[in-house]
Amino acid sequence: MTATQSSNEAFEREPVSLTERITADGSSRWPVEPGRYRLVVARACPWANRSVIVRRLLGLEPVLSMGIAGPLHDERSWRFHLDPDNRDPVLGVEYLGEAYRKADPGYDGGVTVPAVVEIASGKVATNGFQQLTLDLSTQWTAYHRDGAPDLYPEEHRAEIDEINQAVYEDVNNGVYKCGFAKGQASYDHAYRALFDRLDALSERLATRRFLVGDTITEADVRLWVTLVRFDAVYHGHFKCNRQKLAEMPVLWAYSRDLFQTPGFGDTIDFEQIKQHYYGVHTDINPSGIVPLGPDLRGWLTPHGREALGGRPFGNGTPPGPPPEAERVPPIS
Incomplete structure (x- = not known):
């Protein structure tokens, strides 16, 4: 997603505009159908990262292709500057x-990722990032991998929704x-508000491995995409500097646990994350200088x-390795 705001002193995120859903029961004009759509994301964006993780965990790669916009964009929107000829090879x-x-x-609204595009028409079907991952879990079940x-989970949805709203x-x-x-x-x-919430989450996670129940849920995905970017960009670039994530023992261990879980760390490209935030937000970082740190090796520690x-994964199994074209550079 691209950060856009009103003219007020406080940051207010503009709502997304193309919020139709892709459904299995014919209740929308966009039916679930393998091969019909392309999920467009950017490695830099936490909102897009959520959909990348859920797609990986559920094994939807064979039925929902993925296009990856580069970390840099201009007033014309996210662009495919990492692809041959600077164009998405499918769209x-x-x-x-x-x-x-x-x-x-x-259309004159924000051009955001994630966006799901109908391949044949080239039209965005939805950019409803809040609903998209829930629909991947509930509408695309016929195409989930074995062991997804x-x-x-239905019995925990009210609790997940409540946590998600507070975390958002x-x-x-x-x-x-x-x-x-x-x-x-x-x-x-x-x-x-940020650090009060992080303190409350730390207290919650001190005695339980995951946010809801005893398995990874949508709530963990949504929190983690912010935590994984915290020290690389939010601590310094966004002035969230009471502590680094690495100085918050419970949340740091929780984040490393998920990073080392298939489907999480293997979606992260720290270099693209830094290139985006430090290179695009020129009002905050007018020099455009991208920092060399932090040292990433801590993510691999026990x-x-x-x-x-x-x-x-509950009664399920971990996903296999990502497709070759979707692999990210390993930490070294």
């Missing part, structure tokens, strides 16, 4: 905005509220969270 577009305007020729985990307000979007605040009071409020029990 044939240079800028994601082209697919938005095919869906709506007069249940990331949105104070953590996922909270770091942006800090980074893009236009006044001290707004920044102070967002900063306190976390000890197995002692809390829990079954990461």
Whole structure:
């Protein structure tokens, strides 16, 4: 997703615009169908990262292809500058905005990732990032891999939804509220809300391996995509600097546990994350200099969270390795 805001002192994320759903029961004009759609993401973006992880865990790679926009974009939108000829090889577009305007020729809203594009028409079907991953879990079940985990178990949905809402307000979007605040009071409020929530989450996770139940759920996916970016960009670039993640023992161990779980760390490209935040947000970082740190080797150190029990995939199994074209550079 691209960070856009109102003219107010406090950061307010503009709502996404193309929020139709892709459904299995024919209740929308976009039916679930293998090979019909392409999921467009960017490695840099936490909101897109959620869909990459869920797609991996559920094994949807054979039925839902993935296009990867590069970390840099301009006023024309996310662009495919890492692909041959600077175009997505399936959609044939240079800028994601082209697919938005095919869906709506007069479109003037934010061009965000993730976006699901109908391949034949080249039109964005949805950019509803909050619903997308839930629909991958509940609408695409006919195409889940054998052993796919249940990331949105019915008996825990109310609890997952409650946690997700709090995490979204104070953590996922909270770091942006800090980074893009236009006044001290707004920044102070967002900063306190962020670290109050992180403290509460740390207390919750001190005695349980995962946020809800004893398995990985949608709640863990949504929290983790912010935590994994915390020290690389949010601590310094967004002034979220009370502590680094590596200085918060419970959350650091929890984050390493998931990083070392298939489907999580193998979706992360720290270099692209840094290139995006430090290279695109010129109002915050006008020099465009991308920092060399932090040292990433800590992500591979033992976390000890197995002692809390829990079954990461429930009755399921880990996903296999990602497709060759979707692999990220290993930490060395």
